[in-house]
Amino acid sequence: MEDLIKALIEMQEAEAIRIAKELLAKGTDPMKILEACSKAMEGVGSRFEKGEYFLPHLMMAGEMLRQISNMIKPLIKEEKSSKGKSKYLIGTVKGDIHDIGKNIVTFLLDANGLEVKDIGIDQAPEKFVEGIREFQPQIVGMSGLLTLAFDSMKETVQAIKDAGLRDKVRIMIGGGQCSEQVKEYAGADAYAPDAIAGVRLAKQWLGGK
Secondary structure, eight states: OHHHHHHHHTTOHHHHHHHHHHHHHTTOOHHHHHHHHHHHHHHHHHHHHTTSSOHHHHHHHHHHHHHHHHHHGGGOOOOOTTTTTSEEEEEEBTTOOOOHHHHHHHHHHHHTTOEEEEOOSSBOHHHHHHHHHHHOOSEEEEEOSSTTHHHHHHHHHHHHHHTTOGGGOEEEEESTTOOHHHHHHHTOSEEESSHHHHHHHHHHHTTOO
């Protein structure tokens, strides 16, 4: 699995796809492969933060993730009877254009039977409010890789409060620089250190495993 993580971080697309195919052929748990992808994307995000990687690198990482996800999705046989009942609204907050982590969470939530609405990147507080009114989710996920996202998260939570919708949703934040302190600052209900943890918490909130 370390070889897959290294290939993804080093932008070795052909190698990463080859390793992922080999792992699946050997019967490796698809969720373990996704966990490796999540860990690799954290490494990519870290390099971006340090100025070692740039937007094209993020786009390439996203493309590799998409290809691996497409291989894995048909193999995840989760019960989907809850679809249409449990809803999760997710988006990257204003000022941030990163979507790798968000895309992993969206993919995993969908695979676990939740109905997910992804409103995209660089979304203003009012767009989250609008999404809550229209989609009526139980959970709202806010993603942000950069430190500038902290204020946007706080502003978005406040906008949800001002709209009278705060008691109708639980809010989760996540992203490269997020922490428990940022959760408190923003006024969110929880902080997910990675995509797998975020999905696990969402299922707990919704009464799942």
